[in-house]
Amino acid sequence: MTPVRVVIALCLFAPFVAMLWVGSYAKIEPTFIGIPFFYWYQMAWVVFSTLLTMVAYRLWQRDQAARKAAREGGASQ
Template identity: 70%
Template sequence: MPTAPKRGSTVVTPLRVAVGLCLAAPYVAILWVGSYSAVDPRFIGIPFFYWYQMLWVLISTAL
């Protein structure tokens, strides 16, 4: 008969890995400034630098 994990120990499951990746993605995307430090392409006259960050606010909320 399998034994239950000891109290206080963490179990790594695929769901927890997926949640961790969803939580880490916005941090990586925003902290890697070199990937979005540009003016073009513009969206409704707004430089890429600004609308990329605002897009990640919405994506983070969805995640």
């Protein structure tokens, strides 16, 4: 497994770990504009998960393009 694919896996796995570790965010304080921590933490992860998925997708596209270029470059030699 290449380092890029490890980063892709971490980007996709991190939201699951963050949401399944309920003890880390099962509290009321600190509140944000009157919203308890439990709720705004989860909503922040919706946005953060989207960003991580976008990063993973871009890295995957770049990795696939590099592999295709390596295959084509190796075939022509």
